[in-house]
Amino acid sequence: MTHTPTTAKTVGRPAKRFSESSDVAKRRRIHTLLEKSAEELSFATQVTLRAQGLRTAAEMVKGVSECSENTQQLKKAITQSKKSPIKLTSDEALASFVQKKLTKNQYVAIHTETKTHNADIYPTYAELLLAKKRCYPENISVTEVLEEIVLQSLLDHTVRRIMITQKDVLQRVCASSGNSVNVRAIFKWGCDGAAGQQNYKQRFVDSDHNHDDSFMFVVSCVPIRLVD
Known part of the structure; x- marks a missing residue:
């Protein structure tokens, strides 16, 4: 009679990997390691990482465990990498819009694309128009043949x-000299003209x-x- 050996089956739930375990299970599994010193654990981690071919990670663990300055540098690098994007103000976006000579469609496309990639840093085009409107002074008069503005309104607005x-510079100046500071604005003015421009066939309604x-x-x- 021939007896065929059999393999005993594992009884119970299969063991989970450490990364898949809960915090309670992880603490239970490392209970014996808590008796070791931080130096021993650091060295053991380095040996394990090198055995797995992760030499760079092993060197990082060694550098962090041996020098507190390295720890601060690593912490700073991790913190900076997690910083969220900084949204542009409407004035900053308007300046970028003008400098890059963008069209409305181009700006809207850029705004939509960055927003899709979870980097909503550009304000809407409507906010851009409001910022542009704030750039215009008051008391502007426009006709078919003339555009003029009250000089004082132009100076005040500028x-x-x-x-x-x-703003930041003026706040520092005020802080160093007191609550307020008086300044004078220096301007220059001039004239220019151009002749021989192309005539349009559209007639002037309000002019002779x-x-x-x-x-x-x-x-x-x-x-x-x-x-000052």
Whole structure:
């Protein structure tokens, strides 16, 4: 009579991998390791990592365990890698829009694409238009043959926008000199013109026939600097 040996079957639930275990199960499995010192555990970790071919990870564990400065550098690197994207303000987005000479469709496409990739850093195009509107001063008068603005409104608006842009600098100046500081704005002005422009066939409604669009004349005002 021939007896065929059999293999005993494992009884009970199959053992889970350590990464799949709960926190309670993990603590139970490492209970005996808690009796070891941090130095011993660090060395054992290095040996295990090298045995698995993870030499870089082993060197990192060694560097962190031997020097607290390395620990701070590693912590800083991890923290920086987890920083969320910083959303542009409407003014910053408008500046980027103008500098890159984008069209509306291009800007909307960029906004949609970045938002799809969980990097919603651009404001909507509607917010961009509001920021653009804030760039215009008050008291602007426009006709078919003339566009003009009250000089004081232009100066006030220009200085106000400069102060908004340089808000951090002005706050430091005020903090060092007191609650407030008086500054003077220096501007320059000039004229320029162009003749021989292409005439359009569209007639002027609010003007007589002596006007046309073949020439242009402009008076401009440009800020130079702010001084105290």
